[in-house]
Amino acid sequence: MEGLKVSDANLVVYVHPSKSRRVSQAILRELSSLLFKFHEVFDGVVLAYDVEIVDKIAKILPGIHPYFGVRLNAKLLLFSPKPNMLVEGKVVKLTQESIHIIVLGFASAVIISEDIREDFRYKNKNGKELYRSRSQKHHSIKVGTMIRFMVKSMDEEILHIYGSLLPAHTGSISWLDKNSTEISTTDSRKRVNESRGLLEGQATKELTPINNMITKSKKRRIVEEP
Known part of the structure; x- marks a missing residue:
């Protein structure tokens, strides 16, 4: 990411x-x-x-x-996160007007309808809401789906991201990873690979694993409580 x-x-x-x-x-x-x-x-x-x-x-x-x-x-x-970067998060809410996401467990993000590409159609079946691709029937987004989206802007004060699903190389991560050859441009494939390898490469080489660091930080905070 x-x-x-x-x-x-x-x-x-x-x-x-x-x-x-x-x-x-x-x-x-x-x-x-x-x-x-x-x-x-x-x-x-x-x-x-x-x-x-x-x-x-x-x-x-x-x-x-x-x-x-x-x-x-x-x-x-x-x-x-900066504009045009690709970030990943978990969908926590869907409506016909927007998709709401949690990024890294602490930052919120929203993608409004005008930033969702036309290929995705909103559906509500038996109270279950989802967005499904018209051209790729197995490409769908629902609550619980991990998605990759493009950053439009970020409100740094409240840690809120405004995102977009307009680029072809955005959507459900599991579908994108299985169908990476169908992503339209060489540049987009490169960006996906770079985002996937960032933590495994730079962070692993220069720092202890992220989970260990965050766990250590949490433990320290617990120990420090009076």
Whole structure:
């Protein structure tokens, strides 16, 4: 999936003097506060992190409460979808006017009717709603389907994505993967392959597996609770 990237960051975490005996926990608490929020500095939503303390000697800041700064090297897993990128998510609601999706379990997305290509026809049979392709009868989208769609824009404040199913290389992931040779252009095939291999390639090489990182982050947050 496109929009995911690993970024190296040099950070300074400022710790209150009352936390001087529990510096590691204080640092992890500060880093955990970055998770699942969009940050302009990183140009993305922080999904996970791996950190290493660079300097054991902290810099003391003058003032009534002498905070001390700890320098860190961190690898951040970021989600930064841009227009025309391909992202993937799970369909959670269907209507004749729109398709609603959850991306990576935390970001919402919507595709309105004008951004759904005409080949897809809305149907409601016995209360079960779906979109089915007129040209490819086995290509359908319903609640629970994992789909690949193109990003039009993103509201960074509420983490809401506006998407499109107009390109031919969008739709049900399972159908697209089984019928990749039917995708119309070489360029679109390349983009699908790149989006599928991003996590397996870059993230695996440069960072511990994503599931492990997210699990580690969650565990840290639990441990840090007072």
